[in-house]
Amino acid sequence: MEVIMTKDEHKARTARSYKLILLFAMVSMTMMFAGLTSAFVVSKSRVDWLKDFELPSAFYYSTLVIMGCSITFHLAKKAVQKDNKSATTTFLFATLALGILFVVLQFVGFGQIVKNGYYFTGTESSITTTFLYIVTVVHLIHLAGGLISLLIIIYNDFKQKYNSTQTLGIELGAMYWHFLDFLWIYLFVFLYFFK
Numbered sequence: 001m002e003v004i005m006t007k008d009e010h011k012a013r014t015a016r017s018y019k020l021i022l023l024f025a026m027v028s029m030t031m032m033f034a035g036l037t038s039a040f041v042v043s044k045s046r047v048d049w050l051k052d053f054e055l056p057s058a059f060y061y062s063t064l065v066i067m068g069c070s071i072t073f074h075l076a077k078k079a080v081q082k083d084n085k086s087a088t089t090t091f092l093f094a095t096l097a098l099g100i101l102f103v104v105l106q107f108v109g110f111g112q113i114v115k116n117g118y119y120f121t122g123t124e125s126s127i128t129t130t131f132l133y134i135v136t137v138v139h140l141i142h143l144a145g146g147l148i149s150l151l152i153i154i155y156n157d158f159k160q161k162y163n164s165t166q167t168l169g170i171e172l173g174a175m176y177w178h179f180l181d182f183l184w185i186y187l188f189v190f191l192y193f194f195k
Contacts, residue, residue: 022172037135056110069095073170149173
């Protein structure tokens with residue numbers, strides 16, 4: 001016997017499928033970062049580990065900025081659910097601006113580390129700064145994916161593909177950005193307390 005789905009049932013099933021795929025991707029990314037932070041902990045016993053290394057001040061600011069990204073993306077999602085197009089667009093652009101600012105602050109932080117005489121590669125590098133560099137660059141790569149998806153969401157918003165009955169793209173984007181936010185806070189707290 002063939003079961004015929006309504007349009008709404010098909011839409012709900014599709015949304016669940018996309019969310020599940022994204023969830024699996026986030027779990028695998030979490031496992032990768034768990035492996036990196038485990039290697040970080042194991043490496044702390046090395047004699048050449050820097051005991052007095054301080055995180056750059058730009059990393060503190062970037063933490064606040066990425067938290068702002070989660071807030072603005074959440075507000076964009078709420079605005080589209082209320083069919084408030086102008087607010088949706090404003091909050092999506094605010095998220096994009098904050099995301100770019102986060103990337104800039106990460107590179108400012110790298111510059112602060114080098115200015116303090118710590119290098120990431122070469123003969124003057126240390127295992128501490130190399131690990132820090134790897135962890136933050138891998139996070140930045142995932143954030144680049146978030147920025148690309150955000151640009152697609154903004155494009156779709158301009159094409160008026162979202163409204164109170166069609167929010168899937170914005171919901172998926174918000175889920176990913178909340179994940180990036182949580183991941184950076186975890187990494188920041190980890191690096192702050194386990195340096």
